Amino acid sequence: MINDKVLAIILGGGQGSRLYPLTDQRSKPAVPIAGKYRLVDIPISNCINADIKRMFVLTQFNSASLNRHIKDTYHFSFFSSAFVDVLAAEQTPHNKTWFQGTADAVRQSMHHFLRHDFEYVLILSGDQLYQMDYELMINAHVESKAEISIATIPVNAKDATSFGILKSNSDSVITSFIEKPSADLLPDWTSEVSDDMKSQGRNYLASMGIYIFNRDLLIKLMSDPTTNDFGKEIIPQSIESHKTLSYQYEGYWTDIGNIDSFFEANIGLTDDIPQFDLYDKKKRIYTRARMLPTTKLAGTMLEKAVIAEGCIISAAKIEKSVIGIRSRIGKESTVINTYMMGSDFYETLEEIDHNKIEILMGIGERCFIKNAILDKNCRIGDDVRINGGKHLEDKETDMYSIKDGIVVVKKGATIPKGYVI
Structure with missing residues (x-):
């Protein structure tokens, strides 16, 4: 099975200042959502549903409650290779600084990852609300012989100015990238999307901050200590030299970046038919029993x-x-x-x-x-x-x-x- 060759890395984010005061005493992935879950349960559950059962959660702020939640929640068979491990930023003789960005967090933790046998690395965010089948994305990555894959979601012109916007060709290969483009630049950044997305005016492909890297390429990219962030540096610099696939996702997805988006995501669960479906048997969200x-x-x-x-x-x-x-x-x-x-x-x-x-x-x-x-x-x-x-x-x-x-x-x-x- 291809999923046995995948290692998942969930990025816990920085101090989470935009979610303050909810992040005053806990890390962002440990923030409670939907009355009984934690934010970190979302990417972990998506992984379990896709039969990806080797996961690392990277964090550096207020990680005690996150550690406790994961220890109390995710128990796998003694005879299984499955695990969810929390890696907090650690000072070593070679590195005396905290994580400087998403890529730096992965770089500083690489010695832990390399103890495992894997061919692909799935990099996820710990502060997003969505239910996505990672297996479909992994299969698309392998079949297209891509070196990097980026999950993208079609957005409208109003939202496009808040995201990294990608442009892809007819084979879904990404040809260019721009970070938070101004409105006057948008006409040059439309991509091919489904008819349903076109009817909603969602013609721009935004990066969801979900990546797949081939093992050897990730090791090579992490050897450059001058790059600290995937979205701002690694991805834009890699597009021309490495085959990078856009994997389009059209389901519900929201970035829990601030109090307003966090509030709306939770209150949205009270809708008659909520966009985030907690009742789907095939897309269960797991948490502490x-x-x-x-x-x-x-x-x-x-x-x-x-x-x-x-x-x-x-x-x-x-x-x-x-x-x-x-x-x-x-x-x-x-x-x-x-x-x-x-x-x-x-x-x-x-x-x-x-x-x-x-x-x-x-x-x-x-x-x-x-x-x-x-x-x-x-x-x-x-x-x-x-x-x-x-x-x-x-x-x-x-x-x-x-x-x-x-x-x-x-x-x-x-x-x-x-x-x-």
């Missing part, structure tokens, strides 16, 4: 809500919201257009009964929460009002941040009773 009780609801009106397991909810109304594991929401509270990540543990009845905790974990009674992200283990007191929206200016406090009108309550923060945002 928790032995949690069922969710309990009392007197709550639900409208387009996604609710994870282990919740205790007495809210008056939950609308277009994602409610994460172990969430607690008190009586007469209203939650609209909100992603509540939930809690890592339950408070005991003894603690609650004896009023040892002034404000319980979760959302209290008579609260109104709209256009917000509540990070893990938050405590929202009774009668709190959070009304996010474009009318709010960006703001930073110890308890919460406001970005693009979205109120992000920080992990473990306590919002006092009666507080108004």
Whole structure:
């Protein structure tokens, strides 16, 4: 099987400052999504579904929770060669710096990869939401005798200025590349796309940051210490000298680059037919198996809500919201257009009964929460009002941040009773 010859490398990204404060205490791949998963579960699950079972996750910031999640989640047979290993940036006598970019991260970790037998390297991003069959891309790469393959997605003119745009010939071989072109240059950068994409005005091929390299070529390219980034340096420099294939993907794909895109991706899961399908048996998303009780609801009106397991909810109304594991929401509270990540543990009845905790974990009674992200283990007191929206200016406090009108309550923060945002 060709997949036995593939090694997957998942890039955890840098400090994740655009996703702050969600990345204040965790690395970007460890950020919780969809109420029960982590971002890193997406590329790992795509690999497992494609029968690629040797994976490295590269990270350098706040990697403790990511390490714990992967250790607790991905267990393979003792007799299997399958593994998911986290490689954090490490100082060695030959290298005393942190990762300087995507290519530098791979270069610094090459000695770990070369201990394994492989012919192809699949390089993935740890902060994208999509369900893609990598096996089809690998087969296209091998059949075309390409040295590099790049997954591309057709985008419209408005979005094209935010991506690296590629131009391919009739054989899907990439002939040129431009990083974030200005609008006046776009007419020269259209590519051949399907009729469906043309009808949507998606005539430009954007790089998805998903690559396949032949082993020998990657070793050669990594020997040049002056190149630090795949998208900005390695790919543009390699197109003329190495056969580079464009593998077109037309499914749902979003780059979780900032709070706004993260929020929209999660709230989009409440749609009647979400673009990201968590219910597809052939494209399962795997995560840690928790032995949690069922969710309990009392007197709550639900409208387009996604609710994870282990919740205790007495809210008056939950609308277009994602409610994460172990969430607690008190009586007469209203939650609209909100992603509540939930809690890592339950408070005991003894603690609650004896009023040892002034404000319980979760959302209290008579609260109104709209256009917000509540990070893990938050405590929202009774009668709190959070009304996010474009009318709010960006703001930073110890308890919460406001970005693009979205109120992000920080992990473990306590919002006092009666507080108004």
